[in-house]
Amino acid sequence: MTVLQTSHLTKRFGNVDVLTGVDLDVGEGEIVGFIGPNGAGKSTTIRILLGILKASGGEAKIFGQDVWRDAVDIHKRIAYVPGDVNLWPNLTGGQVIDYLIRLRGQTVDQDRKQRLMDRFQLDPTKKSRTYSKGNRQKVALVAAFSADCDLYILDEPTSGLDPLMERMFQELVLEKRAEGKSVLLSSHILSEVEKLCDRIAIIRDGAVIESGTMSDLRHLTRTHLYVETDAPLVLPQSDGIYEWTETDWGYQFQVDRDVLSDVMQAIGQAGVTKIESAPPTLEDLFMRHYEVDRGDG
Template structure:
């Protein structure tokens, strides 16, 4: 049974389709990166998962239960961190953390909560009205990690954090995975997704354009190659698996379809290779493949 399963999910706001036939799964102990630019449909999807919005069409199940009809029941097993945390201005950060945890009805280890505050360099005694955006995020993150959950739903959770705090966040994501929890991580920080996630779902204008195991999807990206040779390599640009070919004296630069590495090696054997450098494909390449032609977003 999947922890989270979304099937043919659509959401209309009037005549505008914010989501169209979105489908993906999150398995137990897995971290799924849900990526796309602002306005692509990430937050709308998450609100439907959490029962904050009702889908126009399709289904969302959490732990095998309907996310809309059984929202109260499934929320007991979920920790959620939004991208913009709104807090009670007259309460202290510590009081809000305790309130969030009491609303989840979970048992909290005081030592663990205090350790989290220390790691995130968070002062729980100040009133929330004085907190920066980064400190407001810390309130939600500490409340999320202070007690165990089966599913963590994180919507741009590191927004406003400095690089050191982002590293603390990443370490705690790895810890909850080791305990067998699942994580849905919505982010536009591709390096963060690439480092943490097992699978990805890329959303563009309300539609899933790629999804699956991160390693399996790398074949859709291209390897960057720098090749220095004694003989002319002009003919390589005629190969259908070589792209963006540029020549500078005895050195050529190009992009290689990653599943044709062996073909390239055979082709260059007689060229007198002086230097061969390749950069492995990155998630950013796959992402930009879908977004480079249009920066236009969606709701």
């Protein structure tokens, strides 16, 4: 079942096209990563999904309902955490959490809220104006995960958190997926996206240019190899070999999938004594799309 879906979504501000065709979907019980550089259109897409902005064209639906026309009903079933949380300065953290949950028309589950505050090591008695950025993020995360929601839209949610709290966040996201909940996660922490997400969508210049599982997308990336051989290694002349480095002991380089067979044959002929292969990471994929051409392929 599809929980969130956009089709040919566009947004124009004056003469500037910010979104030129965003096709995105999130299934029930699925975590989808939404990545791209600043200015690519991630935040604009999320604001349209939240009913804050009206799309210029295309379609966006959550739970089969129009995100603009049915925003009030949709918001009863979703939770949103931005990357920069602003709170009411004179309310305590606990009061803010209760208020945000009640805005959805839900009763606060005090036991669930307390467990989450304990896990995030949040003191709910302090005024919001005294909180650091990390603690403000904790308030928003506790409020989101305390609510009974079917979809979580998270936009750089771990901004300001220390590594221990980032790990706690990741555990909670996986717990929500196990409960059949859905998550759209926008993050610059590529290792986090790679670890958590079932599928990934990459946005560039206002359009989703690639989407799929990591396995689906690995064909766009390069395999990292480290090789030691008996004889000098001579690889075939190819445009598919990159970042060649010769060390005192061996060779390390990257290779495109379509020339990997020829490279492996050359390695075998040189009398391989050691070979290490690392699959491409999400960061490799991301940089492949966005790195400035330095003339090295």
